[in-house]
Amino acid sequence: MELIDIGLNLTHDSFDRDRAAVWQRACDAGVGRAILTGASRAHSPAALELARTRPGEWFATAGVHPHHAAEYTAECDAEMRALHAHPEVVAVGECGLDYFRDFSPRPAQRRAFEQQLQIAVDTGKPVFLHQRDAHADFMAIMKQFDGRLAPAVVHCFTGTREELFDYLDQDWHVGITGWLCDERRGQHLREIVGNIPANRLMVETDAPYLLPRTLRPLPKDRRNEPAFLPHIVEELARDRGETTAATAAATTATAAAFFRLPG
Numbered sequence: 001m002e003l004i005d006i007g008l009n010l011t012h013d014s015f016d017r018d019r020a021a022v023w024q025r026a027c028d029a030g031v032g033r034a035i036l037t038g039a040s041r042a043h044s045p046a047a048l049e050l051a052r053t054r055p056g057e058w059f060a061t062a063g064v065h066p067h068h069a070a071e072y073t074a075e076c077d078a079e080m081r082a083l084h085a086h087p088e089v090v091a092v093g094e095c096g097l098d099y100f101r102d103f104s105p106r107p108a109q110r111r112a113f114e115q116q117l118q119i120a121v122d123t124g125k126p127v128f129l130h131q132r133d134a135h136a137d138f139m140a141i142m143k144q145f146d147g148r149l150a151p152a153v154v155h156c157f158t159g160t161r162e163e164l165f166d167y168l169d170q171d172w173h174v175g176i177t178g179w180l181c182d183e184r185r186g187q188h189l190r191e192i193v194g195n196i197p198a199n200r201l202m203v204e205t206d207a208p209y210l211l212p213r214t215l216r217p218l219p220k221d222r223r224n225e226p227a228f229l230p231h232i233v234e235e236l237a238r239d240r241g242e243t244t245a246a247t248a249a250a251t252t253a254t255a256a257a258f259f260r261l262p263g
Contacts, residue, residue, distance in 0.1 A: 093128030
């Protein structure tokens with residue numbers, strides 16, 4: 001089983017003490033490649049620098065998460081465009097809208113989202129999307145770019161059945177995390193993930209966040225790791241009524257094609 005973690009926040013400071021060991025555990029568990037998430041002016045260049053240290057294994061995204069949308073100035077846009085000149089950067093984002101936290105004003109979120117989608121149009125790179133409690137505005141902004149974007153993935157999908165079918169109707173991809181394993185808020189996902197076509201489905205840990213609550217034993221520090229991705233795949237396969245091997249093979253093939261990974 002060879003897996004690709006499409007959403008790994010490996011620049012997070014919780015990994016500073018043992019980043020190499022974390023990746024070795026992931027490799028031992030069958031996670032051979034990862035897309036390192038760039039989600040701010042600070043972490044996007046850091047993700048690129050990390051990706052360069054393991055060519056063929058680590059790749060990066062470059063973008064600004066809606067939480068940080070207030071920092072999306074003209075200078076920031078230029079910085080993002082410079083990052084996208086590098087082949088290790090394989091997607092635009094993480095970008096989108098988050099009205100659940102509202103850490104940045106909503107008008108700033110919408111502007112930053114639109115500007116990053118324009119980068120995707122200009123570069124032809126796929127888009128790594130975030131949406132929480134902002135579905136109507138999210139769909140309206142994406143519609144402005146209809147027919148001009150490369151493939152898009154709604155990362156860390158936690159939404160409703162209606163939202164899922166809206167995304168699938170647009171032929172967008174869907175990223176599933178350990179949220180699926182949360183009996184308090186992820187039960188509805190178990191009931192709808194079977195509707196995602198195999199060629200639209202990808203898996204991710206979003207580590208160090210979203211530790212799967214069904215994992216045993218749970219790590220004492222409660223930090224999520226890419227090595228736990230196989231556990232998510234097992235749970236996902238059961239909910240889809242297919243073998244773990246089938247889910248693993250399909251999600252890996254889909255991720256490799258989506259991000260245009262070499263080899």
